[in-house]
Amino acid sequence: MEAKVIAKQDISAWLSSLAEKMEVLAPVEDGGVIRYRPLGEGEMNLNFSGPAKSLRDHFTPETETLFRYKYEGLKAELEESPAEEHDRLIFGARACDAAALKYVDAVYSMVEPRDEPYFARRERTTIVGLFCNNPAWSCFCTEVGNFLTNPQEMDAGLTDIGDKYYAEAYTAKGEELLSAAQFEPAGAEDAAAVEKVKQKALSRLPAKGAHEEACLSYNWDSPIFPELAEKCLGCGVCAYSCPTCHCFDIQECAQGKKGSRFRCWDTCQFEKFTLMGHGHNPRPSKKERTRQRVFHKFKYSIERYKMLGCVGCGRCISACPVNIDIHAVVAELEKPAPASEGVNNE
Amino acid sequence: MTEQEERTEQVETKENAGWEPKLIGFLCNWCSYAGADLAGSSRLKYPPNMRVVRVPCSGRVNPQFVMKAFERGFDGVLVAGCHPGDCHYSKGNYYTRRRLMLFKEFLEFMGIEPERFKFDWVSAAEGQKFAEVVGKLTESVKRVGPFEGVCKR
Amino acid sequence: MSMEQVLREKAKELLSSGKVKVVIGYGEGSIPIKSTPIFVKTPEQADCLVLNPTCTNNLTVYLPQAVKSGPVAVVAKPCEVKNIVELVKENQIKREDVTVIAVSTPGILNDAALAEFDLLDVKKISWKADGVAVTTSQGDTVIPRDAAFQKKCLSCTAAQPAIADIKIGDWAERAPLQDKFADVEEYEKLSAEEKRAFWAGQFSKCIRCYACRQACPGCYCNECFVDKNGQIWASKDTGAESNWFFHMTRMMHTAGRCTGCGECERACPMGIPLSLMGKKMSLLVKELFGTQPGESMEDAPVFGCYQTNDPDPCPE
Numbered sequence: 001m002e003a004k005v006i007a008k009q010d011i012s013a014w015l016s017s018l019a020e021k022m023e024v025l026a027p028v029e030d031g032g033v034i035r036y037r038p039l040g041e042g043e044m045n046l047n048f049s050g051p052a053k054s055l056r057d058h059f060t061p062e063t064e065t066l067f068r069y070k071y072e073g074l075k076a077e078l079e080e081s082p083a084e085e086h087d088r089l090i091f092g093a094r095a096c097d098a099a100a101l102k103y104v105d106a107v108y109s110m111v112e113p114r115d116e117p118y119f120a121r122r123e124r125t126t127i128v129g130l131f132c133n134n135p136a137w138s139c140f141c142t143e144v145g146n147f148l149t150n151p152q153e154m155d156a157g158l159t160d161i162g163d164k165y166y167a168e169a170y171t172a173k174g175e176e177l178l179s180a181a182q183f184e185p186a187g188a189e190d191a192a193a194v195e196k197v198k199q200k201a202l203s204r205l206p207a208k209g210a211h212e213e214a215c216l217s218y219n220w221d222s223p224i225f226p227e228l229a230e231k232c233l234g235c236g237v238c239a240y241s242c243p244t245c246h247c248f249d250i251q252e253c254a255q256g257k258k259g260s261r262f263r264c265w266d267t268c269q270f271e272k273f274t275l276m277g278h279g280h281n282p283r284p285s286k287k288e289r290t291r292q293r294v295f296h297k298f299k300y301s302i303e304r305y306k307m308l309g310c311v312g313c314g315r316c317i318s319a320c321p322v323n324i325d326i327h328a329v330v331a332e333l334e335k336p337a338p339a340s341e342g343v344n345n346e
Numbered sequence: 347m348t349e350q351e352e353r354t355e356q357v358e359t360k361e362n363a364g365w366e367p368k369l370i371g372f373l374c375n376w377c378s379y380a381g382a383d384l385a386g387s388s389r390l391k392y393p394p395n396m397r398v399v400r401v402p403c404s405g406r407v408n409p410q411f412v413m414k415a416f417e418r419g420f421d422g423v424l425v426a427g428c429h430p431g432d433c434h435y436s437k438g439n440y441y442t443r444r445r446l447m448l449f450k451e452f453l454e455f456m457g458i459e460p461e462r463f464k465f466d467w468v469s470a471a472e473g474q475k476f477a478e479v480v481g482k483l484t485e486s487v488k489r490v491g492p493f494e495g496v497c498k499r
Numbered sequence: 500m501s502m503e504q505v506l507r508e509k510a511k512e513l514l515s516s517g518k519v520k521v522v523i524g525y526g527e528g529s530i531p532i533k534s535t536p537i538f539v540k541t542p543e544q545a546d547c548l549v550l551n552p553t554c555t556n557n558l559t560v561y562l563p564q565a566v567k568s569g570p571v572a573v574v575a576k577p578c579e580v581k582n583i584v585e586l587v588k589e590n591q592i593k594r595e596d597v598t599v600i601a602v603s604t605p606g607i608l609n610d611a612a613l614a615e616f617d618l619l620d621v622k623k624i625s626w627k628a629d630g631v632a633v634t635t636s637q638g639d640t641v642i643p644r645d646a647a648f649q650k651k652c653l654s655c656t657a658a659q660p661a662i663a664d665i666k667i668g669d670w671a672e673r674a675p676l677q678d679k680f681a682d683v684e685e686y687e688k689l690s691a692e693e694k695r696a697f698w699a700g701q702f703s704k705c706i707r708c709y710a711c712r713q714a715c716p717g718c719y720c721n722e723c724f725v726d727k728n729g730q731i732w733a734s735k736d737t738g739a740e741s742n743w744f745f746h747m748t749r750m751m752h753t754a755g756r757c758t759g760c761g762e763c764e765r766a767c768p769m770g771i772p773l774s775l776m777g778k779k780m781s782l783l784v785k786e787l788f789g790t791q792p793g794e795s796m797e798d799a800p801v802f803g804c805y806q807t808n809d810p811d812p813c814p815e
Contacts, residue, residue, distance in 0.1 A: 030704065031770025032611070053768075062706050063736040137530055137618040204619060231536040233560065235713035237768050240706055251728075251735045255418070264735050265706065272726055317529070321714055321766040322536050322556060325529035409751045410724075410732050410744075417740050430811065440805035444788065447810050448754055451783050455687070455776075456747065457694030465812045497699040497739035 001175045004167045004183040005190050006158075011046075011165070014182040015039055015091060022087035022126075027052055036090055046092055046160070049134040054243035054315065055090060055097045059104065059121050063264045066250070071257040084120040089177075092130045095147035096139075096313040098154045100243035101127075106305040107246050126173050129157040130165075133197055135204050138314030140327050142205040145311060148198060161193035206327075219333050220291070228329065229286035231322045232269075238293065238316035238324070239267035244301075244309050247273075268292050290324075298330055367487040369396040370415050371424040371480070374404045376434035377469045378426035384473030392477035393484040396424065403427065405438030409449045412463065416496055422462045422487035424479065429467040439467075461486035462493065502602065503550040505667050506574065509600060510545040513572050519598055520569035523561055525554040531621050532613060536561070548574075550667075552608040552624050552631045552647070557760045559583050560716040563591045572598035572664075576607070578651060580660040581758035581793020582716040587662075588800055589756075591719055594662070601660045603668035606631075606648030616640075645676060651761050651774075654679030661795050679759075683778050702742040704769040707735065711763035711773055717753045724748060746776070754780045755801030758793050 006014065018024050019039050027034045028042035034052030068079045105122065108115035131148055132139070141147050151157050156174035158165040166186055169175040239245045249266035253259055266273060269289055275281045283289050301309030310326070317325045373379040379400045385392065401407060404427025415423045425446060433439040446465045454460045464483045468476045500508070510522045526537035526547045534553045538561075539545050558573050559582040565571045575583060580601050586592050605626050613621070616633060623634040631647040632639045645653060653676040657669075678684075689697065709725070712718045725733045725745060733748065734741045750757075757777040764774045785791055787810050790798045 031701075031772070033704075033768065033770045035704075057706075063738060137532070227538075230538045230561070233710070233713040233766075235710035235766060236708045237710045237766065240708040241768055249735065251731075253731075253734050253736060262736055264737060267708075270709075319768050321710065321762070323528040323533045324535075328529050410748055413744055413747050414732065417744055430807065437805065440807070440809070441802065443809055443811060444802055444805055445751075447787055447812065448780075448783050449751060450812070451787075452747075452750065452754075452780065454691075455694070455779050455783075456698060456743075457689075457691045457696075459691050467813065494695075495740065496695070496743045497702055498695065 001169045001178065003186040003191065004178045005161075005164045005186045006167060006183050007164045010182040012044075014180055017180065018089055018177075022089055024089045024091060025058065027092040036092070044092075046130060049132075049136055052092075052094060052097075054100070054241065054313065055093055055127075056100075056104075056243050056245070058088070058090060058125070059101065059118055060246060060248070060265075063262055064117065065260050065262045068260040069258065081117070084117065084124055087124045087126070088121075089126045089128060091128045093127050093154065094313065095129055095131055095151050095154070095157070096141045096311040097243045098127050098129050099141075099145055099147045099152035100311045100313070101153045103244045103301065103305065103307055103309055103311075104246050106307065110305075126155045126177065127153065128174075128177065129154040131157055131159045131198070132201050133160050135201055136314055136318060138317035138325075138327075139204075139312060140206050140314060141312035142202065142207065143312055143327075144308050147311065148201055148205075159194050159197055161190060161197055164190070166190050166194045222333060224329060224332055225287045225291040225294075228290040228324055232286045232290050232324060233322060234269055234271060234286055234289070235321065236267045236269045237319045237321070238326075239269050240265060241315040241319045243311060243313055243315075244297070268296070294326060294329055294333070297326070365492055367395050367421040367484060367492070368419070369422045369424065369480075369483060369487065370420050371396045371398050371426065372401050372404070372407045372411060373398055373424075373468075374406075374427040374434075374439075375400055375402050377428035377432065378404070378467075378476065380470035381426075381468040381472045381476040384470065385476045386473075388473050390473055390477040392480045395484050396480050403433065403435050403438035404442040405433075405435070407442060407446070409445065412449070412453075413496075416458060416462075416493065419493065419495070421493040422464070422483055424463075424483055425465045426468045426476070426479065429469055432469065458496070459490045461490045501550075502604070502668050503548070506550055506600065506602070507545050507548050509665050509667070510539060510548055510572070511542040513598060514539070514545060515542045518570065519572040521565065522548070522572040522574075522600075523558045523565060524548045524574040524600075525550065525556070525558075528553065530618070531623055532618055538565075550574075550602065550604070552604070552606070552626055554604070555607045555649070555765065557582065557714070557716055557762045559586065560714065560762070562586055562597060562716070563719050566592045566596040570596050570598065572600055574600045574602055576602055576604060577655060577657050577660060578758050578760045579716075580662065582760065584661045584793040584796055585756050585758070585800070586716065586719075588796065588798075598664045599660070599662050600665045600667065601663035601670075603657045603666070603670045605669075606644065606652035606655070608647060609649045612642050612647045649761065650677065650682075651679070651759055653677040658794075661793060680778055680782060682772075682775060683782065686775060698743065699739050701771045702746065703739040704771060705737065705739075705742040705746070706769060707737050707742065707745065708768060710766040710768065712749060714762040714766035715753065715757075716760070716762075717756045718749070724752075746773070750776045750780060753777070755784045755788075755790075756792050757781060 015024050024039040025036040026039050026044045028037045029045045034048045065081050070077045108118045155171045156167060156169045156177050158167050167178050169178045247266045248263040250263050252261050274283045283292060297309040373382055404425060407425050412423050427439045427442055430439055450463055450465060453463055466479050513519045522539040524537060525534040527549055528535045534549055536556050536558055537547055557579050559575060559579050583599055587594050608631055620635045621633055625632050627641050630641050630643040632641050656675055657673050733745050757780055759777060759781060761774050767773060784801055788801055
């Protein structure tokens with residue numbers, strides 16, 4: 001389908017017309033943080049530079065009730081949570097956040113049966129991306145997939161070229177969206193404007209190509225990890241703001257004769273994540289846990305899913321209270337080991 | 347329906363149906379529970395709205411008990427212990443006093459009406475006082491109405 | 500000599516004399532707008548120490564763990580020295596195991612002050628007489644104090660620290676530029692219903708990442724009440740009620756020990772105004788018991804002691 005443009009002033013009208021058919025979520029600023037809220041809840045903010053809160057909680061909610069139960073005498077009633085019924089559109093998604101969904105799809109379909117609640121939400125959600133004009137200081141998507149020029153998992157993508165947005169469709173759903181009345185065919189000067197905007201955005205990002213499989217076995221004992229361990233607070237903000245993180249805990253909420261079982265977010269950065277019933281913890285200190293985070297994103301995910309577990313959104317870097325920079329850590333680890341004492345750099 | 351939605355529905359019907367507050371009292375075994383017993387054996391009349399939880403000492407009362415009570419839908423909470431200086435364990439209630447005086451103010455800061463949480467001293471001989479304390483709490487909670495929940499928007 | 504140079508000299512002395520095994524201070528971050536905690540173990544490494552307006556972390560959070568490997572020196576700003584006082588009183592560290600390098604700075608940068616700058620173009624951030632100078636390729640821009648510094652710094656009086664082995668910076672007492680409790684007063688004008696609605700909105704944002712807890716020097720428990728599941732008092736779900744329960748309990752646990760360092764609020768990824776609760780707690784503690792955390796080594800921990808004439812719910 002050919003590219004289109006839509007005037008900025010027409011965006012509200014377009015989104016409102018969509019909101020009649022499905023739930024529309026758009027970025028809204030709240031307490032200095034961008035969240036995706038239903039249209040109308042708060043003022044839409046499309047000028048955020050750099051990472052907003054990721055899309056993760058819309059597909060893997062922070063808390064998800066799995067089922068409820070109730071006892072009456074000797075009979076127990078089990079009530080499963082209803083499957084996702086309604087259609088949604090997420091407007092203003094970042095390219096990195098959309099691309100992350102490909103990885104999370106792979107994780108949740110790894111075993112049979114696959115995670116149905118997750119896929120129900122995926123199938124019922126349309127994603128309209130908004131490419132970054134002004135990447136944040138912590139962004140590095142160019143090094144892990146370059147989603148600004150190679151968008152993934154979006155149905156359509158918009159680029160801000162001044163008083164209008166340039167729009168491209170990537171799927172049939174996207175094409176249908178862009179056939180709305182507010183869109184007009186794009187002209188040559190629009191395409192040129194997009195090129196300029198993209199080049200400017202790319203100039204703010206690291207230029208290197210894709211990461212190789214960075215973490216090789218000799219890095220297991222790298223002195224970087226004890227160093228990180230000393231300053232890491234174990235706070236979990238990196239994992240909770242990460243669009244590819246997906247671990248969860250299963251807990252119960254019981255009150256007398258009724259209760260529910262739910263799953264909630266969890267992270268390998270918490271001390272008790274790998275604590276076992278018999279008291280042993282294979283990741284007893286922050287050294288093991290920070291190492292786990294780096295290796296999982298940059299090594300194990302390649303081994304297991306044939307793709308990197310990091311999309312370069314940079315949130316873990318800007319959100320980390322102690323300025324642990326995973327980008328710098330990986331760059332350090334990728335440096336070849338000094339060739340000495342016959343050590344083989346493999 | 348979530349628990350919170352169920353409670354809200356109950357609140358809405360409560361207002362129509364001559365609602366009675368649901369209260370909980372944490373009473374220390376040696377003084378205030380005995381005082382409550384005395385109120386009972388003296389056949390003193392006081393509102394039946396309070397459920398009682400006996401604790402060994404008012405110092406056992408963790409503010410989490412009070413928070414949980416409000417979280418679970420109680421409209422009012424009482425904590426009663428021995429008079430300062432008369433604690434069965436000598437000093438338990440001195441610690442209670444510090445803790446709960448602060449907690450009471452903090453609850454109010456967070457938006458829970460001060461009429462809902464009462465913390466008082468009732469000795470084993472004060473059956474009458476116990477009946478009065480419960481009566482006053484029931485009254486003040488009735489004035490502020492059903493508790494809508496700690497986080498109703 | 501600048502404060503930074505003095506700090507480096509002192510650190511070198513402490514390390515070469517063997518008085519401490521490690522100096523916990525600030526180093527350059529991965530980008531000039533940030534600094535990061537560093538653990539300096541040799542006199543040569545001491546040149547990595549920096550002191551500039553980006554040095555915001557409360558380093559005392561590392562102390563209970565760090566002293567296990569030997570004596571430690573730590574760089575602490577006035578609010579943070581108070582945390583050390585409390586940690587010693589609570590027997591988490593021994594006084595003789597920590598060398599307190601008390602640093603009084605003009606103030607620490609408020610991240611929002613950089614909103615108008617291209618962060619990739621900032622080369623340096625430094626103190627200037629009236630505020631903070633941000634150096635970019637275009638030159639220096641000075642942000643005046645009230646816009647540059649964090650709220651807690653604007654209300655700081657730099658009162659003499661209760662303990663200090665080394666003092667760096669200008670410890671002359673200063674008049675606060677802002678009322679520390681202005682936001683608490685503003686909030687207290689709300690009705691009970693409005694207050695509940697306010698926190699309902701804030702706590703519905705909480706994702707239970709526990710960054711507030713991890714960043715807090717007062718939260719050093721080996722097992723937090725949230726992680727206990729023999730009996731589950733605090734549910735791990737992220738509903739507003741559960742979040743309310745978690746934060747209320749954490750505030751009660753840190754009451755009388757919270758020094759207002761603000762790390763909880765800074766670490767929170769969701770922008771929840773946690774320090775509002777902490778500040779109210781410190782006001783209540785002052786009003787009810789006449790003490791403030793960290794101001795004296797002699798005061799007993801607030802809830803670990805009592806007076807027979809403490810405020811009473813029904814004064815007789």
